[in-house]
Amino acid sequence: MLLSFVTNKSIHRLCQLSFSSSLFLTNQALHLASEAQSSFSHTQSIPTPSPVTSNCTDYQYYLSFLQLCVTQKALKAGKRLHARLLLSGLGFNTALATKLVNLYCTCNCLPHAHSLFDKISKRNVFLWNILIRAYAWNGPHETAILLYYQMLEHGIGPDNFTFPFVLKACSALSDIGTGREIHKQVIHTRWCSDVYVGAGLIDMYSKCGCVNEACQVFNKILDRDVVLWNSMIAAYSQNGYPRDALILFRDMVYNKVQPTIATLVTVISALAEAAALPRGREIHGFALRYGFGAVDKFKTALLDMYAKSGRVQVARKLFDQLLDRELASWNAMICGYGMHGHAHEAILLFDIMRKKGKIPPNHITFVGVLSACNHGGLMKEGEHFFHLMVNEYSIEPTLQHYTCLINLLGHFQRLGEAYGLIQNMPMKPDSGVWGALLNGCKVHRNIELGELALQKLIELEPTDAGNYVLLSNIYAQSGKWREAARVRKQMKKRGLKKVIASSWIEIKGITHAFLSGDTSHPFLKDIYKELERLEGFMKENGYVPDTNPVYHDVGDDEKFNMVRTHSERLAIAYGIISTPPGTRLLVTKNLRVCEDCHVAIKLISRIVEREIVVRDVNRYHCFVNGDCSCGDYW
DNA sequence: TTAGGGTTAG
Numbered sequence: 007m008l009l010s011f012v013t014n015k016s017i018h019r020l021c022q023l024s025f026s027s028s029l030f031l032t033n034q035a036l037h038l039a040s041e042a043q044s045s046f047s048h049t050q051s052i053p054t055p056s057p058v059t060s061n062c063t064d065y066q067y068y069l070s071f072l073q074l075c076v077t078q079k080a081l082k083a084g085k086r087l088h089a090r091l092l093l094s095g096l097g098f099n100t101a102l103a104t105k106l107v108n109l110y111c112t113c114n115c116l117p118h119a120h121s122l123f124d125k126i127s128k129r130n131v132f133l134w135n136i137l138i139r140a141y142a143w144n145g146p147h148e149t150a151i152l153l154y155y156q157m158l159e160h161g162i163g164p165d166n167f168t169f170p171f172v173l174k175a176c177s178a179l180s181d182i183g184t185g186r187e188i189h190k191q192v193i194h195t196r197w198c199s200d201v202y203v204g205a206g207l208i209d210m211y212s213k214c215g216c217v218n219e220a221c222q223v224f225n226k227i228l229d230r231d232v233v234l235w236n237s238m239i240a241a242y243s244q245n246g247y248p249r250d251a252l253i254l255f256r257d258m259v260y261n262k263v264q265p266t267i268a269t270l271v272t273v274i275s276a277l278a279e280a281a282a283l284p285r286g287r288e289i290h291g292f293a294l295r296y297g298f299g300a301v302d303k304f305k306t307a308l309l310d311m312y313a314k315s316g317r318v319q320v321a322r323k324l325f326d327q328l329l330d331r332e333l334a335s336w337n338a339m340i341c342g343y344g345m346h347g348h349a350h351e352a353i354l355l356f357d358i359m360r361k362k363g364k365i366p367p368n369h370i371t372f373v374g375v376l377s378a379c380n381h382g383g384l385m386k387e388g389e390h391f392f393h394l395m396v397n398e399y400s401i402e403p404t405l406q407h408y409t410c411l412i413n414l415l416g417h418f419q420r421l422g423e424a425y426g427l428i429q430n431m432p433m434k435p436d437s438g439v440w441g442a443l444l445n446g447c448k449v450h451r452n453i454e455l456g457e458l459a460l461q462k463l464i465e466l467e468p469t470d471a472g473n474y475v476l477l478s479n480i481y482a483q484s485g486k487w488r489e490a491a492r493v494r495k496q497m498k499k500r501g502l503k504k505v506i507a508s509s510w511i512e513i514k515g516i517t518h519a520f521l522s523g524d525t526s527h528p529f530l531k532d533i534y535k536e537l538e539r540l541e542g543f544m545k546e547n548g549y550v551p552d553t554n555p556v557y558h559d560v561g562d563d564e565k566f567n568m569v570r571t572h573s574e575r576l577a578i579a580y581g582i583i584s585t586p587p588g589t590r591l592l593v594t595k596n597l598r599v600c601e602d603c604h605v606a607i608k609l610i611s612r613i614v615e616r617e618i619v620v621r622d623v624n625r626y627h628c629f630v631n632g633d634c635s636c637g638d639y640w
Numbered sequence: 641t642t643a644g645g646g647t648t649a650g
Binding site: 105201404 | 641649650
């Protein structure tokens with residue numbers, strides 16, 4: 007080795023060389039390093055040993071070596087050096103120990119990191135920060151918060167690194183109390199206008215569902231960077247404010263802040279939730295101009311949006327274009343198929359994913375596959391995939407997986423089994439699980455079990471009027487009008503109101519919302535005229551109104567009037583009269599599509615020769631030429 | 641002298 011000109015810099019370089027030569031064999035790295043070290047420690051050009059270490063050059067070498075261990079996450083090599091340091095008495099030098107704590111934290115060896123941390127007597131803010139960071143990232147998150155308060159007790163002041171780390175722990179725990187307390191502390195420091203701290207606060211408030219407070223933090227920081235904008239856009243997006251997310255994005259562009267891929271992915275995901283395809287196309291074009299169009303992460307977000315806007319084939323095209331498919335890409339496509347009831351396509355894609363074997367499916371993949379089975383009415387397959395998930399992939403079923411299975415069992419009239427499954431679940435069933443059972447009871451008119459499910463639902467959600475409505479519907483379907491009325495009375499007595507059904511359609515960038523029996527739209531006359539025209543054709547095609555979905559004890563004529571002005575029909579009629587022939591329509595409804603409207607929309611799709619997509623609260627219905635993609639099963 | 645905030649699938 008060339009040791010004649012060993013200086014501090016060359017020691018570092020030598021360390022890098024010896025290290026990088028054994029990147030894949032980290033155990034050897036230490037061997038090479040110690041060889042290098044023992045060689046150059048005998049040369050004359052080494053500086054005089056410092057009082058802290060037996061040999062200053064050794065010490066600097068070790069520091070450099072450990073830093074490389076941290077950047078390369080070379081745990082084994084670091085551990086061996088740690089052992090050597092202990093033997094040589096250098097182990098508890100603060101600088102070296104700090105590097106070791108950092109290494110253990112980086113490699114997620116928290117017990118090692120913490121016990122070494124405890125042995126260090128002089129702990130600076132950096133040392134506290136890296137341990138808090140490790141717990142904030144890997145959990146237990148409570149420990150991160152505990153350490154933060156211990157740090158304060160030790161008289162160490164938090165800095166612009168500490169706050170984002172500890173706030174991350176609050177976000178993970180949705181601990182708004184601690185989050186607010188830390189925010190108060192931030193205000194008393196010079197970090198209150200720091201963009202990192204600000205982003206941490208916005209994220210914490212967002213994850214705790216406090217968008218207004220997130221917005222206040224955002225507004226107070228005037229010197230904003232792109233991540234701060236992204237954080238606030240994400241806060242809107244994740245809390246169900248897609249419009250605000252889009253407005254803020256436009257504001258950001260107006261303020262000449264260059265968007266990043268994270269910005270576009272966030273905005274696209276907000277629009278996906280709102281099924282706002284035209285706005286999504288606008289962002290798509292924007293991304294192409296900025297050169298993000300070919301980025302796989304962006305394409306994955308885009309395919310999710312197209313799938314959620316009812317364009318499954320476009321989504322599949324995007325999926326096929328991906329060069330590097332991440333787990334999220336597979337999941338987005340499988341779930342996309344699932345929500346549209348394309349069960350066979352979902353299963354086919356899942357099989358391809360498994361055969362490729364590169365990326366193992368996770369619990370979300372199985373939510374997609376199971377919901378596909380559920381929406382496609384594939385009982386046997388649903389059971390098969392549930393067992394596959396547990397036995398082959400060792401994935402613990404979550405409430406969502408159970409809900410899919412209970413839905414399936416309910417639809418196949420295996421209500422007793424569904425109830426048995428609920429009783430044997432390892433976790434407390436939530437409202438989704440009981441709701442799935444209740445839905446099955448409604449379809450198969452099982453009053454006894456339906457009542458039981460409703461009792462549980464009322465315990466869990468005492469103010470949700472939907473539960474009362476469903477039970478009342480079960481009674482009504484069996485002609486038990488008295489009981490139905492009793493439930494409605496009970497609901498009224500408790501001051502609960504049914505969620506009013508509404509549907510909306512976006513035409514030329516404007517959202518038109520309709521309530522059931524709505525009379526407020528400016529084109530009301532034309533809408534009703536169109537409905538009448540369609541009804542004429544529908545009757546010619548054998549349409550007989552099914553008034554069962556109207557659960558009130560009223561006369562048949564009145565019932566028919568109630569069905570024919572259901573919000574989805576008004577939205578569709580408006581869509582037909584305000585767009586050119588052949589235009590595809592996308593209608594979103596806040597509740598489930600009723601049976602009669604389902605029959606009617608199938609016929610309308612044939613009469614007007616248009617594809618009509620209805621996204622209801624559970625799934626998508628794609629009506630083409632008299633048929634629906636759900637196969638009349640939903 | 642070391643470290644950091646925002647993003648896709650349910």
